Amino acid sequence: MTNDDDWSPEVQRMLQEAQAMMTDEVMEETLRSKAGVDPSRLPTLLDLVAIGVTNGAWRNSCIENWHAEGRLSDGDMMRINSYTTDAMRRRLNGWCIESGITSASSTALAGIDAEDVVVLAGRLFRWLTNAERRLPTGMTLGELARSVEDLEEYEDHADRFLGSFTGQMEDKGVRFGLLRTACHGALACPQWWAHPTWPDRVDRFIRILDDVTDPHWGSNGERRGRLGTEPPTAQDHDILRATLLESPWKLDPPAAEWIVDAGIGYLTP
Structure with a gap:
């Protein structure tokens, strides 16, 4: 795996400049122009964050390999993805309420500390990786994984994704991180349940x-x-x-x- 230190100073400089150009305003305009979404509406934004987290922490992992192997059918994937999105959305909504957000405007997210997001990520991780969690198909996650090694592979993936999820908020603010994850959900998964379309x-x-x-x-x-x-x-x-x-x-x-x-x-x- 390539380490940042392996890149030349010029490449590192260009990457830093590109990252600096990514702002709340850029993410908001992306949602408006590319997805037809009003990013100021907190419920809509949280729906898309839930999709982005589900796609990143669940579907785009070894789960997709298990699907290709025949452990899950296409219909199973539709049911599990929507079920997982709903679970992520309910936890996001609960977390906002605990954080004192009563406004329907997403600007209220600016008042949340990154430490609070770490708490949220921990909850999401524990739910996603619970081997006893029963899927809509009737089997548990552990039964789907079939082995300790496969389950650990999924746990590692979920841990990396959620670590990145919280890390970007530590760098550029909670609202930026959620807007970026919402852009992921809006653009990568327009055919999913809970998407505005x-x-x-x-x-x-x-x-x-x-x-x-x-x-x-x-x-x-x-x-x-x-x-x-x-x-x-x-x-x-x-x-x-x-x-x-x-x-x-x-x-x-x-x-x-x-x-x-x-x-x-x-x-x-």
């Missing part, structure tokens, strides 16, 4: 289920034909819409697999 994505998905002429299904609707009839628990589209909006992790396995196969993640809201 998710409700529009769900509404379009429900509309096209009975419209074989929609371009999503191909020029002659052949993709819709190959997909087949919805599983029993997905046939009531009103209930399906409510579940997708509120708690996708509660979908049963056949419905989750069918929805992923239908390409909900590839729809343009």
Whole structure:
């Protein structure tokens, strides 16, 4: 692994200049212009932070390798990712309340100390790496890992990510760190539950289920034909819409697999 000390003074200088250009204002403008998000709204910002943490600390780890190995299906991943995002969001909201933030404006985050973020990161780490934690699929994290070595590999990844998560706040402030993590969530995972575009994505998905002429299904609707009839628990589209909006992790396995196969993640809201 390359160490910062291995880089030439010129490279180090350029990296420092690039880091200095990253400010709260740059992150805010990125959210506005690239994701259509109002970064001043604390609830929206926390949703995106939850997505960014889930993607960084959970999905972009050996979990993705386990998925590729067949330990988890695509439908399992959708359910677990949304469940984990919800858990991260609830802990972020609770942490804000404990920190005395009652405003709906994200500017209130500027008053939080970096030491308080270390407390938050510790809570997130303990939840994420708890081997007895039961996933929406029914198995525990330890059962998914299958071995002490695999579980330790995941723990190491989560520890590194959350260490970076807190470290950037020590350097440039809590609000900057959360804005940066929110940018990660907004730009890397626009197809995820809790993203501001998710409700529009769900509404379009429900509309096209009975419209074989929609371009999503191909020029002659052949993709819709190959997909087949919805599983029993997905046939009531009103209930399906409510579940997708509120708690996708509660979908049963056949419905989750069918929805992923239908390409909900590839729809343009």
